[in-house]
Amino acid sequence: MRFDVITLFPDFLAQSAGLGVVGRAQEKSLFSLHGWNPRDYAEGNYRRVDDRPFGGGPGMVMLIEPLQACLAAVRAADPTPAPLIHLSPQGRPLTQSRVRELAALPRMILLCGRYEGIDERFLASEVDEEISLGDYVLSGGELGAAVIIDAVARLQEGALNDAESAAQDSFEGELGLLDCPHFSQPAQHPLGEVPDVLRSGNHAAIARWRRQQSLLRTWQRRPELLDEAVLSKADRKLLEQARQGLGD
Numbered sequence: 001m002r003f004d005v006i007t008l009f010p011d012f013l014a015q016s017a018g019l020g021v022v023g024r025a026q027e028k029s030l031f032s033l034h035g036w037n038p039r040d041y042a043e044g045n046y047r048r049v050d051d052r053p054f055g056g057g058p059g060m061v062m063l064i065e066p067l068q069a070c071l072a073a074v075r076a077a078d079p080t081p082a083p084l085i086h087l088s089p090q091g092r093p094l095t096q097s098r099v100r101e102l103a104a105l106p107r108m109i110l111l112c113g114r115y116e117g118i119d120e121r122f123l124a125s126e127v128d129e130e131i132s133l134g135d136y137v138l139s140g141g142e143l144g145a146a147v148i149i150d151a152v153a154r155l156q157e158g159a160l161n162d163a164e165s166a167a168q169d170s171f172e173g174e175l176g177l178l179d180c181p182h183f184s185q186p187a188q189h190p191l192g193e194v195p196d197v198l199r200s201g202n203h204a205a206i207a208r209w210r211r212q213q214s215l216l217r218t219w220q221r222r223p224e225l226l227d228e229a230v231l232s233k234a235d236r237k238l239l240e241q242a243r244q245g246l247g248d
């Protein structure tokens with residue numbers, strides 16, 4: 001996988017992709033990451049990348065020319081075709097199923113806006129897809145790019161070791177339910193004890209307890225997720241039993 005990111009802050013992306021699983025995947029060349037700054041392609045001695053919006057109003061708009069020259073350089077750097085994905089509040093919210101589809105691509109170019117956004121004519125002519133991180137105000141698209149790079153890089157073949165990929169599978173398997181509580185050493189602590197079942201060695205009972213905790217937590221904190229989740233008869237029984245336990 002090759003990621004190209006068009007951003008006024010290329011160093012930010014390089015740092016966030018250098019950590020943990022994603023950092024190791026990059027070291028193993030499971031993906032490459034290339035930052036491109038439109039300011040390097042802005043003409044004139046002020047090298048403008050933005051200007052005031054027609055029609056007035058606050059803030060600035062990113063200009064067409066530097067973005068067009070920058071995108072041309074990005075495409076010239078590697079013959080592999082790639083979609084131009086704009087991180088934007090107007091985009092479709094990112095989902096794990098979209099992440100899995102993106103992870104199958106050989107290359108993607110991520111476009112990060114700043115200021116009030118990008119000249120609509122550039123977007124209309126060059127952007128293949130818009131993806132949003134969610135409905136809140138951010139200062140730029142870079143955090144969205146970092147999220148996509150992290151989520152997609154983890155799915156590259158060889159990025160995760162057996163334990164990590166088991167965890168990934170279980171997260172993906174539980175998509176739609178909240179996670180169960182986790183405990184480690186020490187078993188006894190002033191903050192409380194570790195539930196006995198987790199130390200019982202009875203793997204069926206442990207799996208059952210974890211599923212029940214996920215169901216109970218989801219019901220307590222995000223009941224709307226339960227509406228979409230496909231619950232088995234066993235799940236419903238577990239949830240019912242847990243709710244009785246709470247004497248609700």
Ligand SMILES: Cc1cccc(C(=O)NCC2(NC(=O)c3cccc4nocc34)CCCC2)c1
Pocket residue numbers: 087088089113114115116117118131132133134135136137138139140141144
């Ligand atoms: C709900 C809402 C409505 C209107 C504007 C904004 C807003 O935040 N506008 C500012 C910008 N926001 C984002 O880029 C951005 C924002 C949110 C999620 C995202 N996922 O990817 C990129 C994202 C757009 C130009 C530069 C930053 C947010």
